[in-house]
Amino acid sequence: MxxxxxxxxxxxxxxxxxxxxxxxxxxxxxxxxxxxxxxDTPPPYPSGRPWHIGAAAHYAQIDMxxxxxxxxxxxxLFPIGIDRNGLPVELYTEKKYNIRMHETDRAEFLNLxxxxxxxxxxxxxxxxxxxxxxxxxxxxxxxDSEQYRSLTQATFIELWKKxxxxxxxxxxxxxxxxxxxxxxxEIIYEEIPTKLVYMKFKIxxxxxxxxxxxxxxxxxxxxxAIIVNPDDERxxxxxxxxxxxxxxxxxxxxxxHPSAEKEFGSGAVMACSYGxxxxxxxxxxxxxxxxxxxxxxxxxTEVAGAYSxxxxxxxxxxxxxxxxxQNLVEKIENINHRTPISERSKIPIEIIAMEEYYLKQKESxxxxxxxxxxxxxxxxxxxxxxxxxxxxxxxxxPISRRRFYGTEIPIWYCKKCSEPHVPEPGxxxxxxxxxxxxxxxxxxxxxxxxxxxxTFDTWMDSSVSPLYVSKYNKDKEFFKKxxxxxxxxxxxxxxxxxxxxxxxxxxQLTGMTPWKDAWIMGYGVDEHGAKMSKSKGNVVDPLPVxxxxxxxxxxxxxxxxxxxxxxxxxxxxxxxxxxxFLSKLWNISRFLSGFPIIKSATTTPTDNWILSELxxxxxxxxxxxxxxxxxxxxxSIREFTWNLFAxxxxxxxxxxxxxxxxxxxxxxxxxxxxxxVLSTLLxxxxxxxxxxxxxxxxxxxYSDKTVHKEKFPQAENPQDWTRFTxxxxxxxxxxxxxxxxxxxxxxxxxxxxxxxxxxxxxKDLKAMHNLKP
RNA sequence: GGGUUCAUAGUCCAGUUGGUUAUGACGUCGCCCUUACACGGCGAAGAUCCAGGGUUCGAAUCCCUGUGGACCCA
Numbered sequence: 030m031x032x033x034x035x036x037x038x039x040x041x042x043x044x045x046x047x048x049x050x051x052x053x054x055x056x057x058x059x060x061x062x063x064x065x066x067x068x069d070t071p072p073p074y075p076s077g078r079p080w081h082i083g084a085a086a087h088y089a090q091i092d093m094x095x096x097x098x099x100x101x102x103x104x105x106l107f108p109i110g111i112d113r114n115g116l117p118v119e120l121y122t123e124k125k126y127n128i129r130m131h132e133t134d135r136a137e138f139l140n141l142x143x144x145x146x147x148x149x150x151x152x153x154x155x156x157x158x159x160x161x162x163x164x165x166x167x168x169x170x171x172x173d174s175e176q177y178r179s180l181t182q183a184t185f186i187e188l189w190k191k192x193x194x195x196x197x198x199x200x201x202x203x204x205x206x207x208x209x210x211x212x213x214x215e216i217i218y219e220e221i222p223t224k225l226v227y228m229k230f231k232i233x234x235x236x237x238x239x240x241x242x243x244x245x246x247x248x249x250x251x252x253x254a255i256i257v258n259p260d261d262e263r264x265x266x267x268x269x270x271x272x273x274x275x276x277x278x279x280x281x282x283x284x285x286h287p288s289a290e291k292e293f294g295s296g297a298v299m300a301c302s303y304g305x306x307x308x309x310x311x312x313x314x315x316x317x318x319x320x321x322x323x324x325x326x327x328x329x330t331e332v333a334g335a336y337s338x339x340x341x342x343x344x345x346x347x348x349x350x351x352x353x354x355q356n357l358v359e360k361i362e363n364i365n366h367r368t369p370i371s372e373r374s375k376i377p378i379e380i381i382a383m384e385e386y387y388l389k390q391k392e393s394x395x396x397x398x399x400x401x402x403x404x405x406x407x408x409x410x411x412x413x414x415x416x417x418x419x420x421x422x423x424x425x426x427p428i429s430r431r432r433f434y435g436t437e438i439p440i441w442y443c444k445k446c447s448e449p450h451v452p453e454p455g456x457x458x459x460x461x462x463x464x465x466x467x468x469x470x471x472x473x474x475x476x477x478x479x480x481x482x483x484t485f486d487t488w489m490d491s492s493v494s495p496l497y498v499s500k501y502n503k504d505k506e507f508f509k510k511x512x513x514x515x516x517x518x519x520x521x522x523x524x525x526x527x528x529x530x531x532x533x534x535x536x537q538l539t540g541m542t543p544w545k546d547a548w549i550m551g552y553g554v555d556e557h558g559a560k561m562s563k564s565k566g567n568v569v570d571p572l573p574v575x576x577x578x579x580x581x582x583x584x585x586x587x588x589x590x591x592x593x594x595x596x597x598x599x600x601x602x603x604x605x606x607x608x609x610f611l612s613k614l615w616n617i618s619r620f621l622s623g624f625p626i627i628k629s630a631t632t633t634p635t636d637n638w639i640l641s642e643l644x645x646x647x648x649x650x651x652x653x654x655x656x657x658x659x660x661x662x663x664x665s666i667r668e669f670t671w672n673l674f675a676x677x678x679x680x681x682x683x684x685x686x687x688x689x690x691x692x693x694x695x696x697x698x699x700x701x702x703x704x705x706v707l708s709t710l711l712x713x714x715x716x717x718x719x720x721x722x723x724x725x726x727x728x729x730x731y732s733d734k735t736v737h738k739e740k741f742p743q744a745e746n747p748q749d750w751t752r753f754t755x756x757x758x759x760x761x762x763x764x765x766x767x768x769x770x771x772x773x774x775x776x777x778x779x780x781x782x783x784x785x786x787x788x789x790x791x792k793d794l795k796a797m798h799n800l801k802p
Numbered sequence: 803g804g805g806u807u808c809a810u811a812g813u814c815c816a817g818u819u820g821g822u823u824a825u826g827a828c829g830u831c832g833c834c835c836u837u838a839c840a841c842g843g844c845g846a847a848g849a850u851c852c853a854g855g856g857u858u859c860g861a862a863u864c865c866c867u868g869u870g871g872a873c874c875c876a
Binding site: 034290521524560594617620675680687765768772 | 806872
């Protein structure tokens, strides 16, 4: 019989035709009716070539979630967004044009950023499409669009009116070269050689000398306490006494705190505003009054006395010199110090108190814990990341940034009395250039205003993504049916940020959890298990891989290689070998496509056995799909298809299907079963490898429409025949071995007794191995 | 320093509530064109299940201690 399928292997080029077919038929269009399934898709950030292969694998799996839900009969809202706010594009633009953001015209700088993003975005969308994502590309959103930013601003205004926002003067990471507060995420750490200076402090009203080691002697003038460990017996006699700061000649108290390590330096440390983050915590905890020793220009302030006006480094050298001249230095060690560096200017950051806006979060922690416990995490172990984070929240969230490419904080200040005013929500506001929408100061009645220049932390935008896709404040009917969303897929490393902030803000705004499920994926690492980075040169670019092997190969690799929630290794070689399975599937289909489709038949024991094994696969797959864990179905299908269906069943019934020595009924039963198994496998695989399954489905003509409109298969056979699997496969192996031992070809006849328990399969076994009667 | 997590053949991975001989794949080595497939088939070799201790009739699996790695936070 002529097979309907001619070629002997799957050609990934066909994917392009199929993609077009889906697009033309609007196969994945969302309808707001029936059972609605909403995905809070993570909008990827277009950070430049190559797109991380782990991210591509991640999105392939999110699409599997969408397709699974669709085959369960749901209407799936699968939005596609692009995250465009924030630091990376600013850095990219500064580097590309060799300019500095704060020294460039703001409007011009924004334009450059936007253009850069457009190029990077276009390529990203192309990759997402070619991966076969069934998302809503025709209405993809951008987080820097007027629509999106006006939502961010509206939610801010709403919280402002609820009294959730306040302004406070607190120490922050500060990069004095570029003149901006920066987030922790923008700090990198480097081991830098530095001097650890052991300085002599006199104890007041005694002859005792207390030695204190510090890498920041220039901050002596900002010292407000000496700290020793409460268990450190060397210092128990001086606790509560005062010490005299050398050179500065000011008294400070000696106190205890567990953060003072006995082994570091002399065991006694000075708390200055601010040497590092620990100092910040100490000042807060011990309620010390801060002394501003370093100005925003990176120079010592007046409190530094003789050192005032000097740059930090100069001041350090000068004060060491003075200490030595006055014999106040015990010794100096050269050490490597893990120093926080600004990612942007590569200089050590300073911690300086600045006025910033804060969103209250401390009082929401209990409520978030409650909501968090109701969200179903996949895998469940990653819920712990959120819970641990909630335990460690001690301060409110600083939300203002001194950046350009972000959503503007919609505030205008009265020129006369400085009273801040927020406008009405609904529009997109740019206070740095827009005329004030406020006409009269509510406090003093003045009529002139100055716009705020700062922007929001980008998580302020990202954290309202479920509200955006559900048309919050825009379409009540739509919102009601699509919020809370069904699932938030995202990666493990941003649970503390994106996931947490989303729950926080959605709770504050709607009182509800933003989604029912959270699906947390691990990182893609290189083939040796190391993190990929451009500097290490171990980055794998997904684009050529997809072009070479096809999206389905990439997707199947992603499904079968990644166990949900765990890190996974990426290597081109592994992806390549995955393609073999698609070839296998293709050839099985090619073989079957030569036989007519038979709708029903009276099956034989051999048929019942494989159908029973098929049912087992179906059940396992359904379990995996329900948990959105595609590792389970993909590996289970591959094993069944290759090692049972192809290797044993097809070989066993080949003779019967060709009808040599069998009745018509027996032949029909074989053909029926072959098609039953294959069509079930294609449907099960459809969410994972949508191209090849759809193509084969339509070529063999299992139905006249796409496989993606099918319902998921269910286990159908009540009788369990799987106890025969082992005897059958062992029997077949035995014969193959025997023929090999006797140097026989597989088609040569052989005399072998069929064991008692396999008698009901005898006819097929005889035909398969050419057993002598 | 705190937390999460992992540890099974040369490599990657499975092992559900503890139960005969530890799963599969890649790679290696042999043989083989067998009416779907050489991008294939069959076979073989390859594991003190990280170490030590405990619970148990029985532990890769449960508990404790340790070691090593990855990541997050400080």
